[in-house]
Amino acid sequence: MKSGLILRPFLVVLLLAMVLRPVWFTPLLAPLAPENGPVIYERASLWSLTISHLGLVLAASLSATVVAVGLAVFVTRPIGAAFLPLSRTVTNIGQTFPPVAVLALAVPALGFGAGPTLVALFLYGLLPIFDNAVTGLRTLPPVTMDAARGIGLSPSQRLRTVELPLALPVILTGVRLSVVIALGTATIGSTVAARTLGEVIIAGLLTNNTAFVVQGGVITGLLALLIHDGLVLLEKRLSA
Amino acid sequence: MIEIDQLTKRFGETTAVDSVSMTVETGTITVIVGTSGSGKSTLMRMINRLEEPTSGQVRINGEATGTMTPHLLRRRIGYAIQGHGLFPHHTVARNIGAVPRLLGWPKAQIAERVDELLTLFSMAPDAFRDRYPGDLSGGQQQRVGVARALASRPDVMLMDEPFGALDPIIRHRAQEDLARIQRQLGSTIILVTHDMEEAIRLGDRVAVMDKGKLVQYARPSEIIANPASTFVREMLGDEDRPLRQLSLMHVSDLIEAGDADGVAIDADASLREALSACLWSGRDALPVAQGGRITLDAIRAQAEQPA
Numbered sequence: 001m002k003s004g005l006i007l008r009p010f011l012v013v014l015l016l017a018m019v020l021r022p023v024w025f026t027p028l029l030a031p032l033a034p035e036n037g038p039v040i041y042e043r044a045s046l047w048s049l050t051i052s053h054l055g056l057v058l059a060a061s062l063s064a065t066v067v068a069v070g071l072a073v074f075v076t077r078p079i080g081a082a083f084l085p086l087s088r089t090v091t092n093i094g095q096t097f098p099p100v101a102v103l104a105l106a107v108p109a110l111g112f113g114a115g116p117t118l119v120a121l122f123l124y125g126l127l128p129i130f131d132n133a134v135t136g137l138r139t140l141p142p143v144t145m146d147a148a149r150g151i152g153l154s155p156s157q158r159l160r161t162v163e164l165p166l167a168l169p170v171i172l173t174g175v176r177l178s179v180v181i182a183l184g185t186a187t188i189g190s191t192v193a194a195r196t197l198g199e200v201i202i203a204g205l206l207t208n209n210t211a212f213v214v215q216g217g218v219i220t221g222l223l224a225l226l227i228h229d230g231l232v233l234l235e236k237r238l239s240a
Numbered sequence: 241m242i243e244i245d246q247l248t249k250r251f252g253e254t255t256a257v258d259s260v261s262m263t264v265e266t267g268t269i270t271v272i273v274g275t276s277g278s279g280k281s282t283l284m285r286m287i288n289r290l291e292e293p294t295s296g297q298v299r300i301n302g303e304a305t306g307t308m309t310p311h312l313l314r315r316r317i318g319y320a321i322q323g324h325g326l327f328p329h330h331t332v333a334r335n336i337g338a339v340p341r342l343l344g345w346p347k348a349q350i351a352e353r354v355d356e357l358l359t360l361f362s363m364a365p366d367a368f369r370d371r372y373p374g375d376l377s378g379g380q381q382q383r384v385g386v387a388r389a390l391a392s393r394p395d396v397m398l399m400d401e402p403f404g405a406l407d408p409i410i411r412h413r414a415q416e417d418l419a420r421i422q423r424q425l426g427s428t429i430i431l432v433t434h435d436m437e438e439a440i441r442l443g444d445r446v447a448v449m450d451k452g453k454l455v456q457y458a459r460p461s462e463i464i465a466n467p468a469s470t471f472v473r474e475m476l477g478d479e480d481r482p483l484r485q486l487s488l489m490h491v492s493d494l495i496e497a498g499d500a501d502g503v504a505i506d507a508d509a510s511l512r513e514a515l516s517a518c519l520w521s522g523r524d525a526l527p528v529a530q531g532g533r534i535t536l537d538a539i540r541a542q543a544e545q546p547a
């Protein structure tokens with residue numbers, strides 16, 4: 001806990017420095033770059049790549065959350081109960097697909113660019129959120145649910161004021177999994193010409209420039225770490 | 241008036257409630273008593289339709305509940321669930337105010353009612369209002385659960401073992417508070433317990449259940465005097481019967497002219513308390529605070545087995 005208090009601000013500063021002032025890292029990265037080759041990626045600003053990377057992840061995760069929670073609510077109501085076993089099977093199979101495969105399948109359908117990446121992130125992001133939301137909504141304390149009925153809450157009032165708030169920590173765990181996967185998967189989006197931090201890594205791989213690979217990799221890694229950490233804190237606060 | 245008409249509930253092979261019929265008069269306390277698993281909770285939960293009967297009907301003031309919208313029916317009926325069932329993510333105040341909020345009471349009125357109920361159950365409003373159920377003791381949680389059932393002053397209240405987690409002293413006081421509130425508001429209360437003592441103390445009528453069946457439904461005095469079966473007798477506990485009988489009668493019933501020495505007893509006290517005072521202080525008669533006296537012989541005569 002104490003180490004987190006020091007480490008967290010340090011990592012935030014490190015991330016900002018790497019994105020906003022990449023030249024500061026020239027001395028560190030120079031040994032990794034090919035001789036006379038560029039040390040710092042300059043074809044596009046790292047800041048704008050980071051923003052576009054985060055934008056893709058945010059858009060995909062937000063829509064995945066809305067759709068997945070909506071579906072989870074549906075299959076846990078009496079009218080949707082018939083779909084529960086099927087939807088769980090589909091989710092379990094879906095999660096065994098590697099994200100790259102989802103991306104590869106999206107390209108033929110949607111062409112190159114941000115579109116297929118967004119779709120792949122969205123589809124893949126649905127699974128853990130749906131899975132957790134269903135679990136959260138189905139494992140509420142029975143006595144509490146009974147009391148909610150007993151005092152006269154209507155079905156929709158029960159959902160809004162009791163079920164969703166109580167399931168929220170579990171749902172958020174799913175969102176966190178999904179966001180972290182999306183942050184990593186988005187880098188692969190650059191292979192189909194989406195503007196993400198993957199661009200830096202791929203440029204490095206193509207030109208044998210380890211400095212680029214490290215730069216792109218570390219920024220993505222730090223983003224994932226800090227966002228993950230933030231969401232864990234949020235979950236803790238909500239379930240306390 | 242609540243009419244329970246040949247109510248039956250089956251869960252697969254088990255018949256939890258087996259063709260029970262009884263009528264609960266408006267403004268009375270009816271206590272359902274029985275051993276664990278005898279179907280008390282299930283019978284009660286069919287009244288507010290938390291369980292749908294397999295067959296039979298419940299009518300409240302002549303109106304069959306089966307045709308009402310379940311959540312609207314439940315809003316009219318206070319319900320204290322077995323094991324409190326408080327909302328863990330809401331404060332004590334929000335839990336207690338849940339039903340008034342559903343009914344659209346103004347905020348200030350809800351806050352006032354919450355404080356009133358907390359005070360009634362000996363929980364200082366300032367100390368408890370903003371706490372979460374998880375920070376309360378089992379007995380405190382249970383009292384909040386009962387307060388929630390009372391909050392909107394419903395005409396009908398269902399209470400499933402509301403005092404189970406309370407220690408004897410608080411339990412006794414909570415029972416008295418409930419009886420007083422009930423008399424003041426004239427509400428109709430159906431209360432479940434497996435404690436015959438509580439049933440006799442609180443009930444205008446006592447319903448004894450055994451394996452899903454209603455084996456006796458009568459006034460407490462009648463149940464003590466004429467238990468309908470061996471099961472009811474066992475529930476009463478044979479050796480306690482004379483004492484239970486005495487606990488239903490008051491000193492005022494036996495006052496005679498004359499004097500006695502020592503500390504006086506109140507005319508409202510039960511004969512059981514009077515007997516206790518006689519035995520404890522070694523006296524044959526007690527002065528009554530309101531005048532006159534009560535003798536040990538007279539008390540003893542009341543405790544004898546009825547012919």
Ligand SMILES: Nc1ncnc2c1ncn2[C@@H]1O[C@H](COP(=O)(O)OP(=O)(O)OP(=O)(O)O)[C@@H](O)[C@H]1O
Pocket residue numbers: 251254255256274275276277278279280281282283322434
């Ligand atoms: N939802 C349910 N599904 C299956 N069986 C049930 C259900 N609810 C109750 N039962 C069964 O019905 C019978 C009566 O249960 P009920 O809860 O009404 O008993 P009770 O008298 O309230 O007992 P206790 O004093 O332990 O609370 C028991 O055998 C119980 O196992």
Ligand SMILES: [Mg+2]
Pocket residue numbers: 280281282322400
């Ligand atoms: Mg019960």
